[in-house]
Amino acid sequence: MKDYVIALSGEAGQGLNTIGDMLALSLFRNGYCIFTDKSYHSRIRGGEYVYRIRVSDSPLYSMRQEFDLIVSLSKSTTISQLQYFHDGTTLIYDSDSNHVNSKDFDFEVKALNFPFRSIAKDAGEPRAQNVVALGGILGLFKVKREIPSKLIEETFSGKEEIIKANLEALKRGYDLSLSIEIPPLDVQEHNYYLMNGTEGTGLGAIAAGCKFLAAYPMTPGTGVMTFLASNAERHRIVVEQAEDEIAAVNMVIGGAFAGARSLVTTSGGGFALMQEGVSLAAMTETPLVMVDAQRPAPATGLPTRTAQEDLLFVVNAGHGEFPKYVVSPRTPKETFELTEKAFYIADKYQIPSIILLTESLVDSSATIEAPIHKEEFLQRFITEGNEEYRRYEITENGISPRAIPGGKATVRVDSDEHDEAGYITEDLEIRSKMVDKRMKKMEGLLGELSAPAKFNLDAPLVLVGWGDSWGAIDEFAMSRKDVGYVHYSEVFPIDQSIREELEGKKLCSIEGNYTGQFATLLRSVTGLQIDHVGRYDGRPISANWIEKSLKKEGMI
Numbered sequence: 001m002k003d004y005v006i007a008l009s010g011e012a013g014q015g016l017n018t019i020g021d022m023l024a025l026s027l028f029r030n031g032y033c034i035f036t037d038k039s040y041h042s043r044i045r046g047g048e049y050v051y052r053i054r055v056s057d058s059p060l061y062s063m064r065q066e067f068d069l070i071v072s073l074s075k076s077t078t079i080s081q082l083q084y085f086h087d088g089t090t091l092i093y094d095s096d097s098n099h100v101n102s103k104d105f106d107f108e109v110k111a112l113n114f115p116f117r118s119i120a121k122d123a124g125e126p127r128a129q130n131v132v133a134l135g136g137i138l139g140l141f142k143v144k145r146e147i148p149s150k151l152i153e154e155t156f157s158g159k160e161e162i163i164k165a166n167l168e169a170l171k172r173g174y175d176l177s178l179s180i181e182i183p184p185l186d187v188q189e190h191n192y193y194l195m196n197g198t199e200g201t202g203l204g205a206i207a208a209g210c211k212f213l214a215a216y217p218m219t220p221g222t223g224v225m226t227f228l229a230s231n232a233e234r235h236r237i238v239v240e241q242a243e244d245e246i247a248a249v250n251m252v253i254g255g256a257f258a259g260a261r262s263l264v265t266t267s268g269g270g271f272a273l274m275q276e277g278v279s280l281a282a283m284t285e286t287p288l289v290m291v292d293a294q295r296p297a298p299a300t301g302l303p304t305r306t307a308q309e310d311l312l313f314v315v316n317a318g319h320g321e322f323p324k325y326v327v328s329p330r331t332p333k334e335t336f337e338l339t340e341k342a343f344y345i346a347d348k349y350q351i352p353s354i355i356l357l358t359e360s361l362v363d364s365s366a367t368i369e370a371p372i373h374k375e376e377f378l379q380r381f382i383t384e385g386n387e388e389y390r391r392y393e394i395t396e397n398g399i400s401p402r403a404i405p406g407g408k409a410t411v412r413v414d415s416d417e418h419d420e421a422g423y424i425t426e427d428l429e430i431r432s433k434m435v436d437k438r439m440k441k442m443e444g445l446l447g448e449l450s451a452p453a454k455f456n457l458d459a460p461l462v463l464v465g466w467g468d469s470w471g472a473i474d475e476f477a478m479s480r481k482d483v484g485y486v487h488y489s490e491v492f493p494i495d496q497s498i499r500e501e502l503e504g505k506k507l508c509s510i511e512g513n514y515t516g517q518f519a520t521l522l523r524s525v526t527g528l529q530i531d532h533v534g535r536y537d538g539r540p541i542s543a544n545w546i547e548k549s550l551k552k553e554g555m556i
Contacts, residue, residue: 010077012040032056062475062543068182263291306358315491382402454484
């Protein structure tokens with residue numbers, strides 16, 4: 001596998017996100033496979049902002065830590081990234097800036113300087129220094145100039161003078177002819193898509209027929225909210241920014257109770273405020289679909305960094321005992337597919353469905369095959385009912401007929417324990433039957449689960465993972481004969497039959513947390529002994545980080 005990692009570094013407010021998107025999309029449209037990620041501080045201006053792009057000739061789903069080319073617009077961010085330099089790294093910086101040079105490094109670095117600001121000024125737009133750099137990199141990869149030119153015209157539509165200046169800056173960037181060697185990467189026409197986890201989740205909700213979203217903004221969950229808001233008119237979705245998370249979750253429960261597929265989005269801190277709502281949905285057996293985009297905690301933590309720290313919290317969310325369904329997609333493709341399935345499961349079993357994302361997944365774009373839409377996931381499982389209708393009728397599978405208020409049936413719902421007709425009850429025998437009825441759903445739910453991804457389970461070491469760590473784990477395992485893996489994207493409930501395949505094997509979980517939360521969960525179901533190696537510095541798991549960590553622990 002051949003690849004090349006580019007980093008654009010600077011400070012927030014220097015337009016790096018816009019140019020990074022243009023660079024990634026231009027490379028993708030020219031026929032390369034792309035994986036991107038972002039590292040940035042929680043501020044509007046200043047601080048560190050690094051946009052990394054991994055270019056390859058086949059799809060990849062994780063970032064390589066060390067980069068090969070860094071274009072830096074800020075001395076401070078160059079210094080902050082020194083740990084990711086290697087002997088072959090090329091640094092490009094503005095010759096007019098007070099920047100570091102090769103004497104500042106303990107190892108050989110090829111440093112090139114160009115007067116980006118002066119070139120941009122001569123092109124008619126001093127702020128277009130990053131467009132000059134864009135042209136230089138795209139010229140290096142022999143990307144057709146009409147591709148980024150079209151993107152510039154779309155980005156600055158209606159601003160003719162700005163378009164003209166940026167196109168001139170782009171041309172002058174192409175004319176730089178950077179003297180940098182890159183590996184020969186195959187360029188070919190393909191039918192892939194370039195998508196991030198935010199887009200995948202939002203499109204999955206739209207495909208599932210979501211018609212109402214309520215949320216209070218909280219990074220990194222806000223992206224799904226704003227994506228649906230930007231598509232609300234086209235797809236006839238009502239989007240409400242609630243006054244807080246408690247109001248948001250109760251609005252969504254109300255929307256689902258009225259018959260609309262509804263969604264609430266948040267991050268861990270907001271999810272904490274929604275706990276009473278989770279239990280309310282469970283007691284009233286109202287479908288509830290939630291997105292928790294994880295970030296490092298506790299409290300405010302690191303709002304713009306990544307983690308896998310909410311798993312056990314989410315699995316045990318809400319007071320009391322009741323069934324729930326929890327997914328954590330591996331890729332942007334799976335965010336679409338599992339979001340659709342989460343709505344289906346919530347409707348079919350009348351339970352909370354929780355979609356666990358991470359900052360890394362929602363912010364990273366990957367080259368993917370087209371997501372698969374399943375018509376069966378549009379089933380609503382709603383009945384008209386009649387005069388004899390009982391909302392909580394005890395059935396063999398625990399699923400009671402669900403009618404919508406305002407129809408033929410009288411629908412009685414209350415947060416207290418109730419009888420089959422929905423009347424509040426203090427009868428303890430009925431209480432036991434209602435608990436049994438609700439928990440009976442777990443049997444059917446287990447039958448809905450897809451098998452975890454498996455690779456080389458006969459290897460001396462089998463890694464265990466969940467969520468978006470899959471790309472790094474898969475890449476690492478594929479490079480060795482002595483490592484296999486089992487990896488989950490439907491993380492609760494867990495089918496205990498996996499024990500038969502893993503018993504007696506050397507197991508180690510690779511997770512974005514300190515304690516090994518999935519290892520704890522899997523052990524509680526199967527009794528398997530699982531070691532743990534965790535990353536909890538706010539950065540995404542990568543294949544080379546796994547290798548270094550396992551070597552440090554003496555496992556390989």
